Amino acid sequence: MGMTEERLQRVRLFEFLTDEERSEFMQDAEPAVFEAGTEIISESTEPSSIFVLTSGRVEIHKKIPGGRDRLLAEIDADRDATVVGERGLLGRNKASATVRAAGRVEAILIPRETFWRMISDGRPAAFKLSYRIARTLAQRLTRLDEEVVEAIRDLERRGETDLEAFRDRLIVEWIS
């Protein structure tokens, strides 16, 4: 097993795959380094790859109506290797936020085309990955729905709710 594949093994989204299945994803994968300030994913564009962040820190930014840029979260890949852009595997959606390197970031790029080709070829590894992504999406949607329902009920009950807290919870649930 190569060093890159070894790093992939540590990522939760890929840990359920066999070594052979992980190798399939690595066929066209490339290691990459992003220096501080570089946009790894740019909001409103369609990323061509998913990014497995194996070291360094990134910031998630979102443009808020009115033109302001808001820092939504920070991800520390040194603590826990993670994946960004995976939702784009299930649909040709534009990125909902910008992912920017907050320092030197090491990553593995897996082209979306690799995944889609594996889907077309009926490769089990790609469908197994889909299942995990779908489950994450469903959980995220459920939490957001619950958050909004709770806010509506609060508004009705008291005519007032702590909207600052609501906004912050919404942001956390959205990107988690």
Next chain:
Amino acid sequence: MPSTPSLDGIPLFERLSPDERDELAELMEPARFGPGTFIYEEGGPEETLYVLTSGAVEVHKQVLPGRLHRLATMEAPTVIGEMGLLTEPRAAASVTAKTPVEAHGILRDQLLEMLDEDSLAACKLVHEIGRTLAERMARTDESVASLIGQLERRNARGDYDPDVFGDRLLSEWGF
């Protein structure tokens, strides 16, 4: 004994080979619901995934006490109960038949068992469900961004009417 349902022509199953379709179809039970019948009741179990082959259903949720809010109308061919499959088997909203509905039901536990065993047929079905969830998530992104924008503007202007905001939230949120 009911015959095995045909999944041919249902978009969700297009990517499956005939053998994979058969594998799922063998586990499915045909189901019919008359207009007005509850398929899921909010807060109740959601332990069966239904593939609707004809008819239409309505989705309602009691967001506020005593007021039932209609969230959506869905027409066959479609699938319902997918959130119960991928999260908790508890209905977040009620689903009732709007017209006579014909469907095939598959138990959540059976499907999860297949997924745990890496059944390609089950994974392919969930892949298609995931694609619809990704579309929904994209719409939700817009709703969240718009909501956050409204809240930010409210902070800037200080003109906030909780009733108006609550109504807007209720009508604009995608669920």
